[in-house]
Amino acid sequence: MxxxxxxxxxxxxxxxxxxxxxxxxxxxxxxxxxxxxxxxxxxxxxxxxxxxxxxxxxxxxxxxxxxxxxxxxxxxxxxxxxxLPGDIDINRAKAAKERAERRLANKKDHMDHRRAELALQRALARIEVRQHRD
Structure with a gap:
């Protein structure tokens, strides 16, 4: 190949x-x-x-x-x-995921909602990469 x-x-x-x-x-x-x-x-x-x-x-x-x-x-x-997987703190990523999910459930203003969506996407990517390494 x-x-x-x-x-x-x-x-x-x-x-x-x-x-x-x-x-x-x-x-x-x-x-x-x-x-x-x-x-x-x-x-x-x-x-x-x-x-x-x-x-x-x-x-x-x-x-x-x-x-x-x-x-x-x-x-x-x-x-x-x-x-890189070794640079990801899984506990910090899980805490960021939970914070983002709480913000999304709140639905106060549009700008905060978009930032929360991006934070959730970043946290999920970190968690997936780190879990596949272990």
Missing amino acids: STFLLEIVTPERKIYAQQVDMVSVKGADGELGILAHHIPLVTPLKVAPVVIKVNGKKDELAVHGGFIQVSKEKVVILAESAE
Whole structure:
């Protein structure tokens, strides 16, 4: 199987750079599976885990929005933020999920509601990535 370079970059640093077999992301229009020699594209990403396959093993990272750029040479994920499984505090993520759910149940103003939805999505992505690691 052919491999390609995957880079995951945030404004702070490069989180990931490795030759991979496949990467799966949730784009604005649905889930995308990228293999070597994929057609070039750029699309926004949703807040969701990114699944990476390398030598038959599966890795996951929590990616919080951004874009994916697929070119002939490599795939770059430009993320607003991204977290490796070992960097995720599962108790903190569960507490953030509960806070967001309480805010959503409150339904006071529209701006707070949108922020709570995003906080819930980030917490769920963190929990999923961390639980798959354990």
